[in-house]
Amino acid sequence: MPELRWKDSTPDRFRRDVRLWFSQNMSSLEDGWGYFEQDNDRLRELVARLYDAGLSGLCIPSQYGGQDLDPVYQRILNAEALDYEMPWFVGNPGLGIIAPLLMQHGTGHQLGHIRKMIQGKTVFVQLMSEPTGGSDMAGARMRADPDGDGWKLNGQKIWSSGAWRSNWGLVLARTDWTQPKHAGLGMFLVDLEQDGVEVRRIVMADGSDEFCEVFFTDAVVTGAGLVGSRNAGWEMAQTLLNYERQAVGGGSPYVFERRDVNRGVTTPGFRRLLKARSGQFSTTEVKELGASEAEVAVAAALIEWVTRGVANGKLPPIAGSMLRLNSGLLTEKRLGLALKFAGKQAAFSSSEEHLDIGASFLVRQASSIGGGTVEMQRNLISERLLGMPREHGGDHKGPYRDAI
C-alpha cells in the first residue's frame, strides 16, 4: 500500500500544494505539445517523479497502488499540469482503459500491472485493430494457439498508438476457429520486449508517426496472461470499449489529461493566431468564435453530466459513446474554424509559424476515426441507448474458419 498522501487534504489545499510542487519539480513547456516524442525512458522518469510525490494514480484504489481520491482531485491536477511536460501516455490506454478492465476482470497477478503503471515501470498499448478490420474488431484473425501452459501468438495488429514506446500490450486474438466470429476470441496481456514482437511506425499525413503496425511471430504469452476465460475475449473487448469511449471523450478519472476546456480543442497555432490579430476581429468573426466557445463549454458540461450519470448508475455505460461522438464532431468543427481563421497562413507562410494549423487539418478526421468511428458511435447510441432495431449484418453464422 502506498502512503495515502492526501487523505486529509481538501481540493483547495491540494490545488495549492500541487501548483507549488509543479513549479518546483516539473519542466514547463510553452505549449505542451511536444509530448509525442516521449520515449519509454522519459515516460518512466516523469511517472516515477510524480509517483514519489504521491501524485500518480490519484483515483486508483489504494489496494492497487493508488491514492483512493475523488475524481475532482485528478481534474485539479490535470488543470495545474497544463503548462508542464507530463507523462500523458501512461494513462492512454494503460491507466485510463486497461486498468479499469483489470479491476473488473483481472486476476490478482494481473492487477499487479496497475501498480507498475502508476510507478512508471509499465506502459501499455492496445492491440485490437487489424488491417482487415478496424471497426469490425471481432473479426480478428491473429492466432492464439495453446503452447504448454501458455499461448503462442501469430499475426499482425495495426493503428497501435504508441506501441513504439510501450513494454506491454493487451491483445485480442482468436483462440477457437471452430466457433462463430464473436465466440472464439481471447484477450491477452503480452510482454512486448521479446524477439517474436516487431514494431514498425506508420507515418501519417501530417508527418507524425505515433501509430504503429505490430507483427507477432510465435510471440509467447504465459498462462497468467489470459484475461477472463479462453473464449471470453469479446466480452472483455466490449468492456474495454466502454472504458475507451469514456476515456477518449474525456471522462476517465485515472489519467493525466490535457483537457482545459478553453484550450483542449484549440491548437497552439490557433491561439498564436488569435493573439497575432491584436484584437482586430470583425463582428462576424467575434460571433463565430463565441458560438464555437459555447460548443466547447457544452462539450465539457456533457462530459460531467454523462460521467456523473454513469457513475451513479442512472445512465447505462453505453452513454459514454456520446462523449466519443461529440469529441469527434467538435474537433472537426474547431479545426475547420482554425483553418478559416488562419486563411492564407495555413497554406503558405514565410515561416513555419502557422503551418501547423494546416497540418492539423490534414489529419483532422483522425479524431472522428480513432477510438471508434463516429459512425460506429451513432450505431451504438441508436441501437443500445435508444433501443432502435439493429442493422442486418452479413456475418457468416458458422465457424469462423469457414468465414474467411
Added chain:
Amino acid sequence: MTTLLEPSLSPDQELLVESTRRFLNDTRGSWEPRGTFSVDLDHQARWWREGAELGWTSMFAAKERGGGGVSQYPLLDACLLAYERGRQLAPGPFVGSAVAALLYTRAEDGQPQTDVLARENLAGISTVAVPLASMGLHRLYPGPDIEMRNAGGRSRLFGRQSGFMFSSTDTGVLFPVAEGEQTIWVFVDRGDSGILVEPGSSLDLQLEFGTATFEGAAAVPVARGDEVTRHASTLATVLLCSETVGLMAQMFDVTSTWLMERRSFGRPLASYQALKHRWADVRLLLDSSRAIVVAGARAWSDDPASAPRLASAAKSYISRNSLEMLQECVQLHGGIGVTWEHDLHVYLRRAVVNSQLLGEAEAHAKVLGGEVVAEASS
C-alpha cells in the same frame, strides 16, 4: 430513454419533480397551450397559487419568508421545475416570478410596497410583468426610450418600454431604468393612471407580450446596480433554457415513439440506418443541452463568477439548436408534422419565442466571442 434534466437527483429533488409532474398531469385539462387568452381568469389564478404551493415561486425568495430550494443548488431545483413545465407547455410566469423574487431580496430595507410584492409573489397571489424580450446578459442597460425624473416629490416615468411578458395575474410591471449613472429596477402598479399597457400578438398561442407606455407613472424603487441586473439575467437565462430543453425532450420522446411504431416499406422507420444516425445526433444534442443547463445551474451555487459565461453558452447553443432539433422531429414525422393538429408546431412556436427572449443566439455568441478576443489579446 432518460426523460430527466439531470439523472442524479436527491430524494428531495425527486419529490419536488414528482409533485409538479403529478399536478400538471392532473390539471392538464385546465389549460390550453394552443389557446388564446379567453380562459377563465379566476381558475388560472387559483391554479397558479397551487403551483406556488409546490415551490414554483419559492426558490429565490428570502429564507426568512420560507424561500429556498430543496438542495444546495436552488437554481437546479428551479430548472427541474422549468423543464417539467416546458415539457407540458404549462402556463404562468415562472421565469418572471423567479427574477422578481431575486430582486425583492435585494431591495433596500423599509420598503413596505416591496414587502407586499415579495409576499404576494411567493404565495402566488400576484405576479409582475418583466421585460424578458428586452433584457439579458447581452444588454445590461435599459433602452433609450424611457426616462425617470422627479416630479411632485416622487420618481416618475416617461416613455416606452417594450418586451414585457404579461400574465393575467400581474399587478404591475418590474423593469430596469437608468438613474444617473446606475440602473435601478422599478415597479409600477397597473392601476396607476400613468401607465398604458399594450399587449401585442405572438407566434406562441399562449403567451402575451407587449409594451408599456408611461406618462408620469409612479416608480417604486426595488433594487439597484449592474451586479443585480447581471445576476437576475443569469438566473432568467438558465431557467428559460431549461424550459426550452423541456420542450425538446417532450418532442424527442414523441418522435422516438413515432420512429419505433411507424412502418414504411415493410419495416419501422427506426430500422433505417440513415434515420438511426440522425436520431443519435439528435439525442446527443438533447443531452448536451441538458448538460449545459445543469452546469449553469450548479455554477450559480458552486462558482458564481463562471455562471454568466455558462448561461450565455447555454443560450447560444440552445437557441440555435432547439429550432433545428424540432424541425428534425417535424421532418421525421413526414406530412403530419406540418399540420395544425399535431403538437409539433405548438412546441416550435414556444421554442421560436424563447430563442428571442433574453438575447438571441448571436447576441450571446458575441458576448462569448468578445471574451475570447479579450483573453487572446491579454
